[in-house]
Amino acid sequence: xxxxxxxxxxxxxxxxxxxxxxxxxxxxxxxxxxxxxxxxxxxxxxxxxxxxxxxxxxxxxxxxxxxxxxxxxxxxxxxxxxxxxxxxxxxxxxxxxxxxxxxxxxxxxxxxxxxxxxxxxxxxxxxxxxxxxxxxxxxxxxxx
Amino acid sequence: xxxxxxxxxxxxxxxxxxxxxxxxxxxxxxxxxxxxxxxxxxxxxxxxxxxxxxxxxxxxxxxxxxxxxxxxxxxxxxxxxxxxxxxxxxxxxxxxxxxxxxxxxxxxxxxxxxxxxxxxxxxxxxxxxxxxxxxxxxxxxxxxxxxxx
Numbered sequence: 001x002x003x004x005x006x007x008x009x010x011x012x013x014x015x016x017x018x019x020x021x022x023x024x025x026x027x028x029x030x031x032x033x034x035x036x037x038x039x040x041x042x043x044x045x046x047x048x049x050x051x052x053x054x055x056x057x058x059x060x061x062x063x064x065x066x067x068x069x070x071x072x073x074x075x076x077x078x079x080x081x082x083x084x085x086x087x088x089x090x091x092x093x094x095x096x097x098x099x100x101x102x103x104x105x106x107x108x109x110x111x112x113x114x115x116x117x118x119x120x121x122x123x124x125x126x127x128x129x130x131x132x133x134x135x136x137x138x139x140x141x142x143x144x
Numbered sequence: 145x146x147x148x149x150x151x152x153x154x155x156x157x158x159x160x161x162x163x164x165x166x167x168x169x170x171x172x173x174x175x176x177x178x179x180x181x182x183x184x185x186x187x188x189x190x191x192x193x194x195x196x197x198x199x200x201x202x203x204x205x206x207x208x209x210x211x212x213x214x215x216x217x218x219x220x221x222x223x224x225x226x227x228x229x230x231x232x233x234x235x236x237x238x239x240x241x242x243x244x245x246x247x248x249x250x251x252x253x254x255x256x257x258x259x260x261x262x263x264x265x266x267x268x269x270x271x272x273x274x275x276x277x278x279x280x281x282x283x284x285x286x287x288x289x290x291x292x293x
Binding site: 021022072073095098099102 | 194196197219248
């Protein structure tokens with residue numbers, strides 16, 4: 001990872017649902033943002049760490065704005081960030097994203113079909129825009 | 145006010161409205177004067193999962209009993225819903241195009257699908273189930289699935 005001028009990073013918290021297509025889309029989108037599109041401005045926090053009460057994960061959540069990606073209406077990612085004192089800058093539900101990109105029908109679990117990959121990419125692109133806006137806002141605050 | 149029959153399995157509670165009929169698939173059928181309002185039962189919507197898209201035959205379409213009336217795409221399955229009555233579609237719930245999640249949120253109310261002007265209601269009624277019969281059917285089905293697990 002390269003160094004960044006930003007002291008704060010945007011935290012991405014995807015669904016942890018294993019064995020669910022929409023959960024997989026949420027994680028693929030999160031990996032895409034944190035590893036490829038905006039690695040210097042974001043970091044991924046595994047939902048399971050929040051569920052288990054991991055102190056480091058909790059500390060990261062408390063100190064940085066979060067973008068949550070939920071795979072179903074239980075909205076575990078959003079709820080766990082809130083319960084751990086996090087500030088949610090933007091929350092996404094994969095089903096709502098799919099409704100915006102009907103042409104990308106996700107299938108598969110361990111390995112997404114082409115539609116799922118494209119849906120994850122579309123979601124990652126949307127998240128990247130939000131990240132850029134948040135980082136821009138942070139810079140404005142820093143500059144007073 | 146609508147009354148419900150209900151049963152609970154694990155964390156899921158399934159409700160059956162008592163003021164309407166049902167078909168085998170799980171569509172509810174509610175006579176309103178000369179028209180028939182149709183929707184999806186709570187059991188069917190919970191079994192099918194969150195609705196992504198719903199495509200319903202447009203107003204003016206003639207349907208016979210058993211013809212495809214709508215196609216529902218959920219996070220789990222795609223289902224072709226067949227018409228439980230013969231007649232003509234005279235109204236489609238506009239929410240189906242913009243916010244089909246109404247089916248999940250309020251299956252017996254805001255989540256209705258279509259209104260049909262029935263042509264052979266007396267005949268269609270013979271195919272439909274009274275709410276208590278439908279309730280018994282789905283409860284048995286759910287109980288059997290639990291036993292398999």
